[in-house]
Amino acid sequence: MNTKRIIPCLDVKDGRVVKGINFLELCDAGDPVKQAQYYDAQGADEIIYLDITASHEKRDTMIDVVRRTASAIMTPITVGGGVRTVNDAKALLENGADKVAINTAAIDRPELISELAEKFGSQAVCVAVDARQEKMYWRVFTVGGRKASRWTVNDWVIEAEHRGAGEILLTSMDRDGTRKGYDIALTQMVSRAVNIPVIASGGCGSMAHMAHALLEGKADAVLAASIFHYRETTIQETKQYLEKRNINVRIES
């Protein structure tokens, strides 16, 4: 069987890392490629870049970042943020990205999922879902968590799979940034609702949180940012921890 994936996420703005590793050994700590190389050397199973560049004109900087990353490391790269059209996705995939993550654009026009899947294959189409808990269910939010959509999370992930999504990147808005752990109930619900892989995200503050999301949450992968950026642990150490708990992870000897 394939292994559970451990995925560090880097927030990139105008081609520079804004939330990333906090230390000085790197000669240019703001360079996303340097940080990706650092995680690659630790055995990251994938790298996710989240492009938070505000202006559309500067989007080309992300293409350059992806190009330079794919020239430096042989590790899968996913890019999310700002992908609105088939052409946006094409530019990233032709320059070394393996997957694009779409969020707001997919809610605005669900056909985009099918168009991307048809052109690039489902394996290249990751639907990012920002979820917030309401009374009886979770609701999908867009525009970086600012706008409520008409979709419940359960209905939306089923719709996304039906339209050809190859993966769900599931972020709990309630947990994001709290370091209190992933939302296990949410993760479990989505993992059961679909047959495509699910990446749990939002709230990771410890290695134990990752184990919970993978075991109880039934996630196929976990995304984490600050725990790696602040070097509270390394990917290697995380994997050794998970392996001791009988979680199938990739450890190269």
Add this chain to the structure above:
Amino acid sequence: MTTIIQYGAGNIFSVAQALKLIGEEAILADTPEQLETAERLILPGVGAFGAAMKSLRRAGLDEAIIKVVKKGTPLMGICLGYQLLFESSDESPGIQGLGLFKGCVRRFNAALRIPQLGWNHVRYRESSSLFTGIRQDSYFYFANSYYTAPTEDIGIGHTEYGRNFISAAQRGKLFGVQFHPEKSQGCGKQLLTNFIQLEEQ
């Protein structure tokens, strides 16, 4: 020098960069003439079987590939590029593949997570030169919903995903791998190096 076949369906940039990382010069080719003079070829591919075959046909590359493989030019198919070497695929019924490997391409059992996305073991045949210097059961990166089911004895790598399937195949100088060596870190690097050095062995 390695020639990468460009037909509008593939992670060509990543393959070219991976070759560069191992010190191999890579050129892109999109005409039958360029294939004929190639030293060795890589057929990449992502997307759907039917659409990819149509693109190859439109450019006359299907016939050219069959011709150069028969002539003995080494070729390696990657992911969908590997599946295209077979006769047909469940993904696109009625569309003929290149038919260089006997057998067809089937969809994984619906009870599994599909696509398979991530790292999985490859158990290789010890005599296979493609895996020289790679530890047995090493991990490679997979991104596939379909697997190949050859009807001839060409399997040189096996992987478990709900079932045991052929993740690497070889007949003579024709190779195919279901995983992405260009995205498989150190093991992928070694495998690409082995493919390039075949002639010297």
